[in-house]
Amino acid sequence: MRAPGGDTRLAPGDVLLSVEGVSLSFGGVKAITDVSFDIRKGEIRAIIGPNGAGKTSMLNVINGFYHPQQGRITFKGATRQKMRPSVAAAQGIARTFQNVALFKGMSTLDNIMAGRTLKMRSPFFWQLFRHGPALTEEIAHRKVVEEIIDFLEIQAIRKTPVGKLPYGLQKRVELGRALAMQPDLLLLDEPMAGMNLEEKEDMSRFILDVNNQYGTTIALIEHDMGVVMDLSDRVVVLEYGRKIADGAPDEVKRNKQVIDAYLGVPH
Numbered sequence: 001m002r003a004p005g006g007d008t009r010l011a012p013g014d015v016l017l018s019v020e021g022v023s024l025s026f027g028g029v030k031a032i033t034d035v036s037f038d039i040r041k042g043e044i045r046a047i048i049g050p051n052g053a054g055k056t057s058m059l060n061v062i063n064g065f066y067h068p069q070q071g072r073i074t075f076k077g078a079t080r081q082k083m084r085p086s087v088a089a090a091q092g093i094a095r096t097f098q099n100v101a102l103f104k105g106m107s108t109l110d111n112i113m114a115g116r117t118l119k120m121r122s123p124f125f126w127q128l129f130r131h132g133p134a135l136t137e138e139i140a141h142r143k144v145v146e147e148i149i150d151f152l153e154i155q156a157i158r159k160t161p162v163g164k165l166p167y168g169l170q171k172r173v174e175l176g177r178a179l180a181m182q183p184d185l186l187l188l189d190e191p192m193a194g195m196n197l198e199e200k201e202d203m204s205r206f207i208l209d210v211n212n213q214y215g216t217t218i219a220l221i222e223h224d225m226g227v228v229m230d231l232s233d234r235v236v237v238l239e240y241g242r243k244i245a246d247g248a249p250d251e252v253k254r255n256k257q258v259i260d261a262y263l264g265v266p267h
C-alpha cells in the first residue's frame with residue numbers, strides 16, 4: 001500500500017513529537033501539571049489513566065485545541081506553545097473524537113472525502129463547479145479515498161448516510177476520514193468506546209494495519225487495558241493531571257503507582 005505522504009526527514013524511532021513541561025488549567029482546575037513525554041515515529045503510543053486524569057486535555061493540547069499556560073510542543077522539529085487546530089492539521093496531525101464527530105446526513109464516501117479538504121489546492125471557485133483544475137484534483141483525491149475505503153473494508157456502505165450505520169462502523173468511517181488527511185501523527189480518543197467485543201477486535205486490527213502498512217504514528221487514549229497492552233509499544237500514565245509512569249506495557253502494568261491509581265488508592 002502507498003505510504004501516506006509522511007515526513008521523510010525522520011527515521012522510524014526518531015522523536016516525532018515531544019511534550020515538555022506542559023501545564024494546563026481551566027480557572028482553578030488543574031487539568032495537566034508539568035507533563036513531559038515524547039512520541040517516536042512509527043510507534044503506537046498509549047495515553048492512559050483514570051477518569052479525569054487529563055488524557056483528552058493532552059490530546060487537545062497536542063492538536064492545538066487548547067493552549068497550555070506552560071510548556072511547549074515540538075512536532076517534526078518545530079516548537080510552539082500555541083497553534084490553531086487547522087494549522088496542526090495542515091502540518092500532519094489528525095484526530096478522532098471520544099464521541100463520533102461525523103456529518104450524519106452525509107454518506108461514508110462524502111465524509112471521508114471531507115477529510116481531504118485540507119489537501120485541496122485549487123481555488124474554491126473551481127471546486128464549486130467541479131470544473132477545470134478542480135475536476136482533475138477531485139479525481140486524484142477520489143483515488144486516495146477509494147483506497148482508504150478498500151483498506152477499511154467499508155465498500156458496502158460507501159453510499160449509506162453515516163447516521164444510519166451501527167456505532168462500530170461509524171467509528172471506522174471516522175478513522176477513514178482522519179486517514180484521508182494522510183497524517184504523520186494520528187490521535188485516537190477512545191477508539192473502542194461503546195463497542196462490543198467483535199467491533200473492538202476489528203478496530204484493533206485496523207489500528208495495527210494502519211500502523212504497519214501506512215507506517216502512521218499513532219497516539220491513543222483507551223480504557224480497555226487488554227487493548228492497550230496488546231496494541232501499544234509504549235504507554236504513558238496520567239493521574240490527576242500528572243505523569244506517574246512511562247514505559248513498555250509490561251513495565252507499566254507492574255508499576256505500583258499505576259496499580260494504586262487504577263484501584264483508587266488515596267495518596
Ligand SMILES: Nc1ncnc2c1ncn2[C@@H]1O[C@H](COP(=O)(O)OP(=O)(O)OP(=O)(O)O)[C@@H](O)[C@H]1O
Pocket residue numbers: 026029030031049050051052053054055056057058
Ligand atoms: N473545558 C473544560 N473546562 C473546565 N474543566 C475541564 C475542561 N476540560 C477538562 N476539564 C477538567 O480537566 C480535568 C481533566 O479532564 P480530561 O477530560 O482531560 O480527563 P480524561 O483523562 O480525558 O478523562 P476521561 O477518561 O473521563 O475522559 C478534569 O478535572 C476535567 O473536569
